[in-house]
Amino acid sequence: MTDAPILRLTSRALDGLPHGFLGRTGGVSTGMFASLNVGLGSSDDKQAVCENRRRAVEAVAPGAQLVTLHQVHSNRAVVADAWADDARPEADALVTNRPGLLLGILTADCGPVLLADGQAGVIGAAHAGWKGAxxxxxxxxxxxxxxxxxxxxxISAAIGPCIGRRSYEVDEAFLRRFAESSEEAEHFFSSGQRDGHYQFDLEGFIALRLSQSGVRDIEALGIDTYSQSDRFFSYRRTTHADEPDYGRQISLIALPG
Structure with a gap:
């Protein structure tokens, strides 16, 4: 892969706040992890991962302390503290009202969600795969x-790059799990290319859950990680290619100053 500068996507909903949905370019990792792999849990060279995480911080909030989680596809949210990377709590969302902390969520098809109440000076970041959502x-x-x-x-919310409906085929048992949760959930499934299979709109379902929770200002970037191998890591694409591991991209948000 020919490297390129760090890809940083921003959201109108979060204007005025240091934030960004980063892609896979602009780092130092090689091979299947090329190049901005920030996944501490990957089998990538740890020095490369640390350098990539440093570059990610510099791209969004220079001088801030990056705070991430040991993500486990849970529904747990924690108040962020300045913990070390080896002391990350098991959770899938973190929030803060402290300037100087840079909240980070790692994804590779799941939905990264950045949130902010600018008036209160409170921000959050969530890892919303299908299970967490x-x-x-x-x-x-x-x-x-x-x-x-x-x-x-x-609260304003932005949903970053995640696997798109056209790339996300699921079976009938998966659909039933969602249908049992609410009638509205069925609207995010369409017929698949194979009998008994469906295409799932994860981004749309995330937006629904945010709206049902009372969030009024929601922006979805509408970017499919699976179909853009030069810009984003994708767990599902890696699985289909029978590769042994995959990189993770990061989404970041901080308070000003």
Missing amino acids: LTGVLEAAIAAMESLGAQRER
């Missing part, structure tokens, strides 16, 4: 933000 990680993130003084009707 279905079981309440977004609701947990919003509640955690409220514990710091945010109001959900003032």
